[in-house]
Amino acid sequence: MEAQTAEFGTAYVLKNILTTRKTGPPILPKGEYGTGFNPDTPDTLPSWLTEADLAYFVSKFEKTGFTGGLNYYRNLNLNWELMAPRHGAKIYVPVKFITGELDMVYTSLNMKEYIHGGGFKEDVPNLEEVIVQKGVAHFNNQRAAEEISNHIYKFIKKF
Numbered sequence: 001m002e003a004q005t006a007e008f009g010t011a012y013v014l015k016n017i018l019t020t021r022k023t024g025p026p027i028l029p030k031g032e033y034g035t036g037f038n039p040d041t042p043d044t045l046p047s048w049l050t051e052a053d054l055a056y057f058v059s060k061f062e063k064t065g066f067t068g069g070l071n072y073y074r075n076l077n078l079n080w081e082l083m084a085p086r087h088g089a090k091i092y093v094p095v096k097f098i099t100g101e102l103d104m105v106y107t108s109l110n111m112k113e114y115i116h117g118g119g120f121k122e123d124v125p126n127l128e129e130v131i132v133q134k135g136v137a138h139f140n141n142q143r144a145a146e147e148i149s150n151h152i153y154k155f156i157k158k159f
Contacts, residue, residue, distance in 0.1 A: 005066050011058045013066070016041045018049055018057075021137045023107035048143045091124045096155045098148060100136030128155075 005013045019042055045054065072079075097115070099106045106112065114120055121127050131151060133144055141148050 001070050002065065002067055010061050011054065012041070014057050014061060015045070015054060018054070018139055018142075019046060020104070021102050023102055023104060046143070048145070053142075092126055094126045094128055094155075094159075095124050096129045096131065096151065097124075097127065098131040098133065098140065098151055100133045100138065100140040100143070102135065102137040103140065104138050106132070 008016075020040075022040070045051065097120070099115075101107075106115070115130060120130070133140055133147065136143050
């Protein structure tokens with residue numbers, strides 16, 4: 001994967017990741033190397049992502065590369081093993097959950113059912129609210145920054 005990201009360049013990979021609106025988990029089919037994660041990368045940036053923002057992210061990832069982030073996914077099985085002692089643990093602090101309706105995690109298999117069908121509330125008894133932002137994908141803190149800030153402010157203000 002590192003070789004593929006190097007082949008396409010940091011700017012292309014980050015633009016691809018930040019602008020994807022493809023729902024479901026990020027899967028690169030075996031043997032498909034064409035254009036990386038999403039063949040529908042737009043030519044122009046969306047209004048919420050400036051050239052300066054993209055250049056900043058590119059400068060940081062050109063120093064560090066993508067290996068750290070990729071290693072998280074490479075270690076998913078080990079992460080599950082390490083977290084096994086906490087299986088069934090509840091989260092008792094107050095929680096407000098915010099996601100985008102096009103978020104690849106939210107649209108992954110069974111996630112909507114878990115979040116809205118009672119499983120999430122069972123695991124997080126003090127879940128106060130679930131916000132699903134219309135037309136927003138994975139990077140909702142950038143795509144809808146003011147809305148996210150307002151939700152966070154109103155939530156924290158209660159305490």
